[in-house]
Amino acid sequence: MLLFAIITSTLTGALIVITRIFNFKMADKMGLFEGASINYIGGLLGSMLLALLLVRPSKLDFGGIPLWAYLGGLFGIAIVVLSSYLTKRVSSFYLTLLIFLGQLITGILLDWLVEGYLSIPKIIGGALVLIGFIYNLYVDHIEEENERKQAA
Amino acid sequence: MNRLSSVLVGALIAVMILLNGTLAQAIGNYTAAVIIHLVGLIGIIIILRVKKSRIKYYKSVPKYAYTAGLIGVMPIIFNNIGFNVLGVSLTLALGMFGQSLASIVVDHYGLLGMPVVKFNQKKIVGLGIIMVGMVIMTVF
Numbered sequence: 533m534l535l536f537a538i539i540t541s542t543l544t545g546a547l548i549v550i551t552r553i554f555n556f557k558m559a560d561k562m563g564l565f566e567g568a569s570i571n572y573i574g575g576l577l578g579s580m581l582l583a584l585l586l587v588r589p590s591k592l593d594f595g596g597i598p599l600w601a602y603l604g605g606l607f608g609i610a611i612v613v614l615s616s617y618l619t620k621r622v623s624s625f626y627l628t629l630l631i632f633l634g635q636l637i638t639g640i641l642l643d644w645l646v647e648g649y650l651s652i653p654k655i656i657g658g659a660l661v662l663i664g665f666i667y668n669l670y671v672d673h674i675e676e677e678n679e680r681k682q683a684a
Numbered sequence: 685m686n687r688l689s690s691v692l693v694g695a696l697i698a699v700m701i702l703l704n705g706t707l708a709q710a711i712g713n714y715t716a717a718v719i720i721h722l723v724g725l726i727g728i729i730i731i732l733r734v735k736k737s738r739i740k741y742y743k744s745v746p747k748y749a750y751t752a753g754l755i756g757v758m759p760i761i762f763n764n765i766g767f768n769v770l771g772v773s774l775t776l777a778l779g780m781f782g783q784s785l786a787s788i789v790v791d792h793y794g795l796l797g798m799p800v801v802k803f804n805q806k807k808i809v810g811l812g813i814i815m816v817g818m819v820i821m822t823v824f
Contacts, residue, residue, distance in 0.1 A: 537769035538778060538822070540762035545782020547759045553796050554752035561742040565731050569739060572725035574753025575760070579717035582757065587714050597710045604704035605723030607696055609731075615693050621686045630687055632780055634694020639773030642702050647771065653824035654773055660817025661777045668784065668810030675804060 555612075564616055568609065625673045632665050698772055704760065705767025713764050717757055746797070774821045781814055 551571075558567030618627055636658045644650045708716035732739075766775030788807070794800035 533769055534822075537766050537775075541766040541770065541775050541778035542782035542785075544759040544762040544766070545779040545784070546786035547755055547762075548779065549783050549786035549790060550796070551752045551756045551759070553790070553798065554749040554755070557749040557797075558745055558752065561745045562739065563737065565728055565735065566737060566739050569725070569728045569732060570750060571753040571756060572721055572728055574751065575756050576718065576721040576725055576753075578754040578757040579714065579721050579760075582761075583714040583718050587712060592711065592715060594711065597707065601703050601707040601710065602719060602723060604700050604707065605720045605725075606727050607700035607703060608720070608724050609727045611693055611696050611700065614689060614696070618686055618690055618693065622690055626687060627690050630690035631694040631697070634691035634696075635698050635776045635780070636694075636773060637691075638695040638698035639701070639771075639776045642698055642772040646702070651824075654821050657817040657819070657821030657824075658773055658777065660820065661780070661814050662817075664810040664812070664814030664817060665780065665784070666810075667813065668807045671804055671806045671810065675801075 559616070564613065568612055572605075625669055629666060629669055633662060636662055698776060701763055701767055701772050701775060705764050705772075708764035709768055713761050716764060717760050720760055721753075721757075770822075774818070777814075777818050777821060781811075781818065784811065784814070 555567055555571055558570055560567075562570070615627070615631070622630070640651070640654050640658055643654060704716065704720055707719060710716075711719070763775060763779070766778070770778070788803055790796060790798055791801035792803045
Protein backbone atom coordinates (compact mmCIF):
# COMPACT_ATOMS: atom_id res chain seq x y z
CA MET A 533 0.00 0.00 0.00
CA LEU A 534 2.93 2.31 0.79
CA LEU A 535 4.50 1.80 -2.63
CA PHE A 536 1.10 2.16 -4.34
CA ALA A 537 0.47 5.45 -2.53
CA ILE A 538 3.95 6.72 -3.46
CA ILE A 539 3.31 5.94 -7.14
CA THR A 540 -0.19 7.47 -7.22
CA SER A 541 0.99 10.61 -5.39
CA THR A 542 3.80 11.12 -7.91
CA LEU A 543 1.42 10.44 -10.79
CA THR A 544 -0.92 13.06 -9.32
CA GLY A 545 1.74 15.70 -9.90
CA ALA A 546 2.04 14.70 -13.56
CA LEU A 547 -1.75 14.75 -14.04
CA ILE A 548 -1.94 18.16 -12.38
CA VAL A 549 0.52 19.55 -14.95
CA ILE A 550 -1.74 18.27 -17.77
CA THR A 551 -5.01 19.53 -16.26
CA ARG A 552 -3.40 22.89 -15.47
CA ILE A 553 -2.46 23.35 -19.15
CA PHE A 554 -5.97 22.27 -20.28
CA ASN A 555 -7.66 24.56 -17.75
CA PHE A 556 -5.43 27.44 -18.81
CA LYS A 557 -6.47 26.90 -22.46
CA MET A 558 -10.14 27.06 -21.47
CA ALA A 559 -9.78 30.02 -19.09
CA ASP A 560 -7.73 31.93 -21.67
CA LYS A 561 -10.69 32.07 -24.09
CA MET A 562 -13.74 31.63 -21.88
CA GLY A 563 -12.75 33.40 -18.66
CA LEU A 564 -11.56 31.97 -15.37
CA PHE A 565 -14.86 30.94 -13.79
CA GLU A 566 -16.45 29.87 -17.07
CA GLY A 567 -13.52 27.53 -17.72
CA ALA A 568 -13.60 26.30 -14.13
CA SER A 569 -17.30 25.45 -14.44
CA ILE A 570 -16.53 23.12 -17.37
CA ASN A 571 -13.74 21.62 -15.26
CA TYR A 572 -16.09 20.90 -12.35
CA ILE A 573 -18.87 19.53 -14.60
CA GLY A 574 -16.37 17.10 -16.16
CA GLY A 575 -15.08 16.13 -12.73
CA LEU A 576 -18.58 15.60 -11.37
CA LEU A 577 -19.59 13.40 -14.31
CA GLY A 578 -16.38 11.37 -14.09
CA SER A 579 -16.59 10.82 -10.34
CA MET A 580 -20.34 9.99 -10.51
CA LEU A 581 -19.61 7.34 -13.11
CA LEU A 582 -16.91 5.83 -10.87
CA ALA A 583 -19.18 5.98 -7.82
CA LEU A 584 -22.08 4.34 -9.69
CA LEU A 585 -19.83 1.50 -10.77
CA LEU A 586 -17.89 1.02 -7.55
CA VAL A 587 -20.00 2.16 -4.56
CA ARG A 588 -22.78 0.12 -2.98
CA PRO A 589 -25.42 2.62 -1.73
CA SER A 590 -26.25 0.43 1.28
CA LYS A 591 -22.72 1.03 2.56
CA LEU A 592 -23.15 4.82 2.66
CA ASP A 593 -23.29 6.47 6.06
CA PHE A 594 -23.06 10.24 6.29
CA GLY A 595 -23.37 10.32 10.07
CA GLY A 596 -20.63 11.85 12.17
CA ILE A 597 -18.82 13.67 9.34
CA PRO A 598 -17.79 17.16 10.49
CA LEU A 599 -19.19 19.97 8.33
CA TRP A 600 -15.73 21.37 7.51
CA ALA A 601 -14.77 18.14 5.74
CA TYR A 602 -17.31 19.02 3.01
CA LEU A 603 -15.62 22.31 2.15
CA GLY A 604 -12.66 20.98 0.11
CA GLY A 605 -14.38 21.86 -3.18
CA LEU A 606 -14.61 25.51 -2.15
CA PHE A 607 -10.92 25.52 -1.24
CA GLY A 608 -10.28 24.28 -4.77
CA ILE A 609 -12.01 27.37 -6.20
CA ALA A 610 -10.14 29.73 -3.85
CA ILE A 611 -6.83 28.16 -4.96
CA VAL A 612 -7.65 28.55 -8.68
CA VAL A 613 -8.81 32.17 -8.27
CA LEU A 614 -5.95 33.28 -6.06
CA SER A 615 -3.20 31.61 -8.10
CA SER A 616 -4.51 33.05 -11.37
CA TYR A 617 -4.57 36.52 -9.74
CA LEU A 618 -0.98 36.03 -8.57
CA THR A 619 0.30 34.65 -11.91
CA LYS A 620 0.13 38.19 -13.35
CA ARG A 621 1.73 39.81 -10.29
CA VAL A 622 4.47 37.49 -9.04
CA SER A 623 7.26 36.03 -11.20
CA SER A 624 6.78 32.32 -11.88
CA PHE A 625 10.05 31.66 -10.01
CA TYR A 626 8.75 33.10 -6.74
CA LEU A 627 5.17 31.95 -7.26
CA THR A 628 6.16 28.29 -7.66
CA LEU A 629 8.68 28.49 -4.85
CA LEU A 630 6.35 30.20 -2.37
CA ILE A 631 3.45 27.86 -3.16
CA PHE A 632 5.77 24.87 -2.55
CA LEU A 633 6.98 26.50 0.68
CA GLY A 634 3.42 27.07 1.88
CA GLN A 635 2.44 23.49 1.00
CA LEU A 636 5.36 21.88 2.81
CA ILE A 637 5.21 23.98 5.99
CA THR A 638 1.43 23.66 6.29
CA GLY A 639 1.63 19.95 5.39
CA ILE A 640 4.14 19.29 8.20
CA LEU A 641 2.01 21.31 10.67
CA LEU A 642 -1.16 19.43 9.67
CA ASP A 643 0.63 16.07 10.04
CA TRP A 644 1.59 17.26 13.54
CA LEU A 645 -2.08 18.06 14.22
CA VAL A 646 -3.35 14.71 12.85
CA GLU A 647 -0.62 12.39 14.18
CA GLY A 648 -0.18 14.16 17.50
CA TYR A 649 3.61 14.53 17.30
CA LEU A 650 6.01 16.72 15.32
CA SER A 651 8.20 14.52 13.12
CA ILE A 652 11.81 15.78 12.97
CA PRO A 653 12.71 13.63 9.88
CA LYS A 654 9.76 15.18 8.04
CA ILE A 655 11.15 18.66 8.79
CA ILE A 656 14.69 17.69 7.70
CA GLY A 657 13.44 15.79 4.63
CA GLY A 658 11.02 18.60 3.81
CA ALA A 659 13.84 21.15 4.03
CA LEU A 660 15.93 19.07 1.59
CA VAL A 661 12.96 18.78 -0.80
CA LEU A 662 12.63 22.55 -0.69
CA ILE A 663 16.37 23.09 -1.26
CA GLY A 664 16.22 20.78 -4.30
CA PHE A 665 13.32 22.75 -5.73
CA ILE A 666 14.97 26.11 -5.05
CA TYR A 667 18.10 24.91 -6.87
CA ASN A 668 16.17 23.72 -9.94
CA LEU A 669 13.94 26.80 -10.08
CA TYR A 670 17.10 28.89 -9.85
CA VAL A 671 18.64 26.98 -12.80
CA ASP A 672 15.48 27.74 -14.82
CA HIS A 673 15.54 31.35 -13.69
CA ILE A 674 19.16 31.86 -14.79
CA GLU A 675 18.43 30.23 -18.15
CA GLU A 676 15.46 32.55 -18.75
CA GLU A 677 17.51 35.61 -17.78
CA ASN A 678 20.23 34.61 -20.26
CA GLU A 679 17.70 34.13 -23.04
CA ARG A 680 16.20 37.53 -22.29
CA LYS A 681 19.64 39.14 -22.48
CA GLN A 682 20.39 37.39 -25.78
CA ALA A 683 17.07 38.53 -27.22
CA ALA A 684 17.72 42.14 -26.17
CA MET B 685 1.61 41.13 0.15
CA ASN B 686 1.48 39.19 -3.14
CA ARG B 687 4.34 36.98 -1.96
CA LEU B 688 2.55 36.27 1.31
CA SER B 689 -0.57 35.40 -0.72
CA SER B 690 1.53 32.94 -2.76
CA VAL B 691 2.49 31.13 0.46
CA LEU B 692 -1.21 31.20 1.38
CA VAL B 693 -2.09 29.36 -1.87
CA GLY B 694 0.26 26.56 -0.79
CA ALA B 695 -1.31 26.51 2.68
CA LEU B 696 -4.80 26.29 1.15
CA ILE B 697 -3.68 23.32 -0.97
CA ALA B 698 -2.42 21.52 2.14
CA VAL B 699 -5.63 22.23 4.09
CA MET B 700 -7.68 21.04 1.10
CA ILE B 701 -5.80 17.70 1.15
CA LEU B 702 -6.72 17.35 4.84
CA LEU B 703 -10.41 18.19 4.25
CA ASN B 704 -10.83 15.95 1.20
CA GLY B 705 -8.83 13.15 2.80
CA THR B 706 -10.94 13.29 5.98
CA LEU B 707 -14.12 13.14 3.91
CA ALA B 708 -12.77 10.18 1.92
CA GLN B 709 -11.83 8.39 5.14
CA ALA B 710 -15.37 8.80 6.45
CA ILE B 711 -17.48 8.12 3.35
CA GLY B 712 -15.18 6.33 0.89
CA ASN B 713 -12.99 7.69 -1.85
CA TYR B 714 -15.40 7.65 -4.80
CA THR B 715 -18.37 9.12 -2.95
CA ALA B 716 -16.05 11.80 -1.55
CA ALA B 717 -14.90 12.67 -5.10
CA VAL B 718 -18.55 13.23 -6.12
CA ILE B 719 -19.20 15.50 -3.11
CA ILE B 720 -15.96 17.47 -3.63
CA HIS B 721 -16.87 18.20 -7.28
CA LEU B 722 -20.50 18.94 -6.43
CA VAL B 723 -19.56 21.47 -3.74
CA GLY B 724 -17.03 23.08 -6.11
CA LEU B 725 -19.58 23.26 -8.94
CA ILE B 726 -22.20 24.84 -6.66
CA GLY B 727 -19.61 27.44 -5.63
CA ILE B 728 -18.75 28.20 -9.28
CA ILE B 729 -22.42 28.43 -10.29
CA ILE B 730 -23.05 30.97 -7.50
CA ILE B 731 -20.08 33.05 -8.71
CA LEU B 732 -21.27 32.86 -12.35
CA ARG B 733 -24.81 33.91 -11.29
CA VAL B 734 -23.46 36.90 -9.36
CA LYS B 735 -21.28 37.86 -12.34
CA LYS B 736 -24.29 37.31 -14.67
CA SER B 737 -21.93 35.40 -16.91
CA ARG B 738 -22.91 32.88 -19.60
CA ILE B 739 -20.89 29.94 -20.82
CA LYS B 740 -20.32 29.93 -24.54
CA TYR B 741 -18.70 27.35 -26.75
CA TYR B 742 -15.45 28.54 -28.27
CA LYS B 743 -14.14 26.90 -31.43
CA SER B 744 -10.64 28.17 -30.72
CA VAL B 745 -10.36 26.13 -27.51
CA PRO B 746 -8.83 22.77 -28.42
CA LYS B 747 -11.35 19.94 -27.87
CA TYR B 748 -9.01 17.96 -25.62
CA ALA B 749 -8.85 20.89 -23.17
CA TYR B 750 -12.48 20.19 -22.22
CA THR B 751 -11.40 16.90 -20.63
CA ALA B 752 -9.50 18.72 -17.84
CA GLY B 753 -12.17 17.95 -15.25
CA LEU B 754 -12.47 14.32 -16.29
CA ILE B 755 -8.71 13.81 -15.94
CA GLY B 756 -8.77 15.83 -12.72
CA VAL B 757 -10.84 13.15 -10.95
CA MET B 758 -7.79 10.94 -10.62
CA PRO B 759 -5.56 13.45 -8.73
CA ILE B 760 -8.36 13.97 -6.20
CA ILE B 761 -8.79 10.23 -5.62
CA PHE B 762 -4.99 9.70 -5.56
CA ASN B 763 -4.54 12.56 -3.06
CA ASN B 764 -7.10 10.95 -0.77
CA ILE B 765 -5.20 7.66 -0.93
CA GLY B 766 -1.96 9.55 -0.26
CA PHE B 767 -3.43 11.39 2.73
CA ASN B 768 -4.58 8.16 4.34
CA VAL B 769 -1.33 6.27 3.80
CA LEU B 770 1.42 8.92 3.74
CA GLY B 771 -0.02 11.96 5.53
CA VAL B 772 -0.24 15.51 4.16
CA SER B 773 3.39 16.61 3.79
CA LEU B 774 4.77 13.53 2.01
CA THR B 775 1.76 13.36 -0.34
CA LEU B 776 2.43 16.98 -1.28
CA ALA B 777 6.20 16.49 -1.65
CA LEU B 778 5.65 13.54 -4.02
CA GLY B 779 3.06 15.53 -5.95
CA MET B 780 5.49 18.42 -6.39
CA PHE B 781 8.18 15.98 -7.54
CA GLY B 782 5.75 14.49 -10.08
CA GLN B 783 4.92 18.01 -11.27
CA SER B 784 8.61 18.76 -11.76
CA LEU B 785 9.20 15.60 -13.79
CA ALA B 786 6.10 16.13 -15.93
CA SER B 787 6.95 19.80 -16.54
CA ILE B 788 10.46 18.80 -17.62
CA VAL B 789 9.06 16.26 -20.14
CA VAL B 790 6.36 18.66 -21.45
CA ASP B 791 8.91 21.49 -21.84
CA HIS B 792 11.67 19.34 -23.37
CA TYR B 793 9.43 17.95 -26.14
CA GLY B 794 7.08 20.96 -26.37
CA LEU B 795 4.04 18.72 -25.74
CA LEU B 796 0.41 19.97 -25.66
CA GLY B 797 1.28 23.01 -27.75
CA MET B 798 3.74 24.41 -25.21
CA PRO B 799 7.03 26.06 -26.31
CA VAL B 800 10.11 23.79 -26.32
CA VAL B 801 12.49 24.34 -23.40
CA LYS B 802 15.32 21.79 -23.51
CA PHE B 803 16.20 19.94 -20.31
CA ASN B 804 19.12 21.46 -18.44
CA GLN B 805 21.20 18.64 -16.97
CA LYS B 806 22.10 20.75 -13.95
CA LYS B 807 18.58 20.03 -12.75
CA ILE B 808 19.51 16.40 -12.04
CA VAL B 809 21.29 17.74 -8.92
CA GLY B 810 18.08 19.33 -7.64
CA LEU B 811 15.99 16.25 -8.43
CA GLY B 812 18.55 14.14 -6.53
CA ILE B 813 18.33 16.37 -3.42
CA ILE B 814 14.51 16.25 -3.60
CA MET B 815 14.59 12.45 -3.74
CA VAL B 816 16.94 12.20 -0.76
CA GLY B 817 14.59 14.50 1.18
CA MET B 818 11.58 12.37 0.30
CA VAL B 819 13.34 9.14 1.30
CA ILE B 820 14.11 10.71 4.71
CA MET B 821 10.45 11.76 5.05
CA THR B 822 9.26 8.23 4.15
CA VAL B 823 11.69 5.94 5.94
CA PHE B 824 12.25 7.62 9.31
